[in-house]
Amino acid sequence: MNRRLLIFVAACVPGSSSTPFIHLLCMPTWTIISPCEKDYDHPMRMYIFRVMQTVYRMLDSSNEPSSVDEGKHIATLGYAMSQEKPGSPDLSSVVIHFRLSTQSVTQFVVTTSPLQFVDMARNICIPVPCDLAVSVIADIDEFVFARSTSFRELNNPGPVEECDLARRIWKQVQAKRYHRRLLQQEVIGDIIDIACLRTRSPRCSICDSNLIHCNSCQVASCESDNCPGSSEPPLTWCSRHEKEVLCFPCLEEWGCTGEIEKCPACKSWCCTRNMSSCNGHPIDIQLIPGLPGSKSVLPNLIVAYAKSERVHSPKRGCCMKCELPGWRNCNSTLCWSKTICPECASGGVACLCQEVWACDLCAEHSPGVVIRCPRCNRPFCSSCSYIDECQECHRAHLCYDCAEEESDVDDGVMMERPKFVASCGSCQAKVCDRCVSDSAFSCSGCSKRLCTSCRMSLCDDCRQWSGSDDEESETSGDTGALDV
Template sequence: MPTWTIISPCEKDYDHPMRMNIFRVMKTVYRMSDSSNEPSAVDEGKHIATLGYAMLQEKPGSPDLSSVVMHFRLCTQSVTQFVVTTSPMQFVDMARNICILIPPCKLTVSAMADIDEFVFMRSTSFRGLNNPVEECDLARRIWQQVQAKRYHRRLLQQEVIGDIIDFACYRTRSPRCSICDSNLIYCNGCQVASCESDNCPGSSEPPLARCGRHQKEVLCFPCFEERGCTAELEKCPECKSWCCTRDISSCNGHPIDIQLIPGLPGSKSVLPKLIVAYAKSARVHSPKRGCCMECELPGWRSCNSTLCWSKTICPECASGGVACLCQEVWACDLCAEYSPGVVIRCPRCDRPFCRSCSYIDECQDCHRAHLCYDCAEEESDVDDGVMMELPKFVASCGRCQAKVCDRCVSHSAFSCAGCSQRLCPSCRTSLCDDCKQWSGSDEESGTGGDTGADLDV
């Protein structure tokens, strides 16, 4: 008896086309006989549902299905709780050993009919696949053929279609629209078909939600409503178009009471502490939704630090942010203060710069900065104590020319295997401009590169 596991918390969801139909049946059965365990969503992870059938091979030709059976149980149970048949529509409560008829409501009848038709079509392929990915892929292709046929049948039932379709070219199983010849698109859940063209009369039967950026992300509204908060699509609050949930910007809320002591020059221990501090801190507000990637909301910003507490930041939380003088880099107030190398401040005038700014130099290891070029012209006015603490650049990366100060030049570094020129961590997997070769650090590779070969500044 061929059997497939359709719903299970122990297996990945490969979008089997019968997943939503079986969920609808399972929800009905549990509501009738075990309401306390009625599933609220298909991805709830509390139930296991399998679909199987038996075949009679006594007659030649296509196999006759003697029974289509679904087995439901909680994932904490080791034996089947309910056995459901589609013909007749009933289920057996195994614990109480009673048979109960399923009321013929429209949704359940439609789901049962779809399950029967799918099982019949799947049984004619005679392909036994043990890989769940391949099985679900085959199941989707089979069900898409069924849905394409249903789509073309719906077009014939529309009054306006008779004047549009050339019946001589009518194709009942074609993956293209019979009206405009556009491709058909399919719901990722139930595989129901529709024309991809918004201007085609066939595109509205039924309406499908489709991501504008990821064309394969499609859901019909029944599947969208049943998936609830787990649906992969949502409407952009700004432009009202459908898009993937992951493409909607969100502000996580500015962390409260972050108290960190910036690391000493040459120390990078502040980074893990910063990540932990962000994760543990309270927030000024709960996650706030923004807009899709095609829209821009006034005042929303993105911090240039990869360690930032939020990918996008709302106007309320962005008020204390810092932009460099060239306006190429913006950082939130916390990352500007604690995340090394994002914002470079001149020790004298305290103006913010970035690595793209050509008005200041910074050691790429310890992130100490020299005077900006404007302040350097007034070096005679700078206190001697301040000048003593400024970095003295004695080397640079052989590729990007990032500066290295006298305190950090003796640190273990990556170097070119050919000429031993120093490479900064950002360029360690790149090739030296001169030799186009790269090796690991001097100690690891054994090249014994002499830092004296570094470029003097």
């Protein structure tokens, strides 16, 4: 992030008008954009990216970057100092270097004195467009001036430390800009004494409220909605996280890829991470044959979902407080999407008690989410009292309605019907005769028998961790059934 640039500065020796002397100044440069430093949130990152886009659009359009995190370019920011008289040197020019990540030398240079783009390979110079110079370049120049005159210089700061320092400095610059804007407002003289205006304060000079800053450009505004200072510029923040703040210009520029979005249901602003989203229904999920007498299963449902094509790209929903018509939540923890849009939810299944809903894929392939009667094929959930399912192999018994008509059941269905001979001493889940010997297990602290799921946690009675299957076989050798 930070390396040193050697700058020669000539000045005159006091008392002599003809003998110049040379100062060798060691000036810093900062890597703002590179494939290796995508996560460093330098306050000049988006400013430099806008300049980089313009430079490549004008001089090398085939390599114009599409996003700041594209990873194909390297941009560094530095400055030069001049000294015409004894004392502290002055900032003479800001210098920005651009090159492709595959190149070893600088391709383009941007200087502020003179204000121009330089193509190093073709040795040509072109003026900087006026709109870029007035807005973006001016902001970069002001930041570099503040950074070069900061007394909080770090000794060889790392990239994270340098970014933290840069953000603090740029936030101070924006606070000063805020107080200058107050001077330009006609109402300011009627509210406070201009002589008392605190240009360095992090609090509003009108109402003494805290200043809030856009997380992107750091522009400042008063946090009080009733203060005249809060109107310029307009900022908004997440309704659940007050520190997530963006100004409207950044919101318009970022669009749906920003950190804050407006909920289409309640129209309030909230963090993008708290907005629901449908990932798109998977296509062509391939099954493998299951064991005889059991359903086909996926060996790794999550991996299968991840590798599948989707019917659409991620589609935004609403905030956590709202519900959009037709949007559903699948009851399976292995589902391909936390929330599901109406288009993808059309084939979902609800159990008869209407307490559980699952998407079509999870209802079919995720064990225990939806239990179907082997005779009538009606869907039930684990909370329904009309059907029982083995906790281990997930074979289902007849639902109670079909069980009452047991004499009419086909012989094939009768042969596949599980016989429940035990239940877990903790969760009371049923275990069939096929699985009971494999599932028999004694808690290491007491004699309670536990099913596979419950033996992965603390025993409710003795509050000790259950042992392993190997410990079970090495102890008493008891293979008795679970507590019936």
